[in-house]
Amino acid sequence: MLRKVIICFTAAVFLLNIMAISVLSAPAVGEPVYDVETVADIMANTNVFELQAKSYVLMDAETGQILLENRSHERLPIASITKIMSMLLVMEAIDSGKINMDDIVTASEYAASMGGSQAYIEPGEQYTVRDALKAVATHSSNDVTVSLAELVAGSEQVFVVLMNEKAKELGMNNTNFLDCTGLTDEGHYSTAYDVALMSRELIVKHPKILEFTSIWMDTFRNGEFQLVNTNKLVHFYEGCDGLKTGFTRAAGHCLSATAKRNDMRLISVVLGEPDSNTRFAETRKLLDYGFANYESKQVNKKGEVVNEIEVKRALIPKIKALYGDDVKLLFARSDKGKVVREVRLKSFLTAPVAKGEKVGEVVYKIGEKEIAKVDLVSDRDVEKASFGKLFINMLSSWFSLGRS
Structure with a gap:
């Protein structure tokens, strides 16, 4: 009831x-x-x-x-x-x-x-x-x-x-x-x-x-x-x-x-x-x-290539620097067009380098105000080359130049 x-x-x-x-x-x-x-x-x-x-x-x-x-x-x-x-x-x-x-x-x-x-x-x-x-x-x-x-x-x-x-x-x-x-x-x-x-x-x-x-x-x-x-x-x-x-x-x-x-x-x-x-x-x-x-906008995706960096003491001369994460910006509509991207990369790396290792960063700014930051990471593992491998690699380069 x-x-x-x-x-x-x-x-x-x-x-x-x-x-x-x-x-x-x-x-x-x-x-x-x-x-x-x-x-x-x-x-x-x-x-x-x-x-x-x-x-x-x-x-x-x-x-x-x-x-x-x-x-x-x-x-x-x-x-x-x-x-x-x-x-x-x-x-x-x-x-x-x-x-x-x-x-x-x-x-x-x-x-x-x-x-x-x-x-x-x-x-x-x-x-x-x-x-x-x-x-x-x-x-x-x-x-x-x-x-x-x-x-x-x-x-x-x-x-x-x-x-x-x-x-x-x-x-x-x-x-x-x-x-x-x-x-x-x-x-x-x-x-x-x-x-x-x-x-x-x-x-x-x-x-x-x-x-x-x-x-x-x-x-x-x-x-x-x-x-x-x-x-x-x-x-x-x-x-x-x-x-x-x-x-x-x-x-x-x-x-x-x-x-x-x-x-x-x-x-x-x-x-x-x-x-x-x-x-x-x-x-x-x-x-x-x-x-x-306000406006929200995705400007870059995880895994996109930003640049290449030289790797010393390695058989592989360069690695690719990738965005370590998606980048989504939030900014006032009045600031649209004022966003500046600043890429900060190391001038070179020394082997060994691990895949996913931080090699730089990208900072997004409006004027002097930082509104977002994302790490740049290596796209691959790079082993440190031994002296012998480096010497053989150098000789191979010389012979290649001699034939050209």
Whole structure:
């Protein structure tokens, strides 16, 4: 009987979400509308938006470069944005082979007791990791999140230890997790910058998660429970495919969002917004600014030849210097055409030389500011030649010259 009541209630909420779409897609009454050009004008001479968010940051996902920020290192409660770290650890467990998408999750009494946003799971109820991720990524289900934590680590308590260890590894120096859901306010905190760091780690290292965070509407429990993504931007903002909302009274309305257009992916984090509509509107402003004012371009690929270098005391006279990695530049559109490539090569090498050994570097600059750097590496192994081999090689060269 209780489940029927819950299902009916959920269906009603689902219909209300659908009815609200037209409202959410438009700015609120009296809200200023900013197009791309207007945003560019506003930000032309400042690095701070006049936003209502207590803290925000705009980051390029590829390079980790900060494009905009304000109080981005201030410790604040982050509510369900916490689940980004939870999803990160689950995806790491999947990619390492510890668990897989089709493994069965069995809900414990503790997991089923979670309040807040939930899928109303019952103790002993079973579902796949795939379905669980869907419920967490879209509906922000606290009960399902805890059940995943228990699957990965045995208990939420141990899982939280792993969360904090991962935070430290990522350089999230102003973060402390006390649970895997974000339900705890006091003592559980992070910053806009730290949230951007873990968001970047999740989407860059585990892009498959975007298949879940980009879902707009779906179902859970064999179609019985309707899922509607709490991040409305996946439906209303071009290129948005994630990532996670959050809300408690202490945290306010929070959002870590990511969007990709052409070759550039951005991450926007806003914390402490006064209401839900404002967090979406201000996230749009940040993303619009990034796409309007910055450009990402791949200029060289790993393995491309830059030049040749002489090798002394070797039978092979030269090696090729190759790009050791792909080179992708992020620069302001106003600086387009000002990027200079500076090749720094050793004048010669002395054998032995190992394949992949650094033999120089390429630096990309705008004026005196370095915007990117990549190592140049040897294309082959070169052994050191013995005196006898060098002498024979020299004689062969002389005889060849004599015949010519």
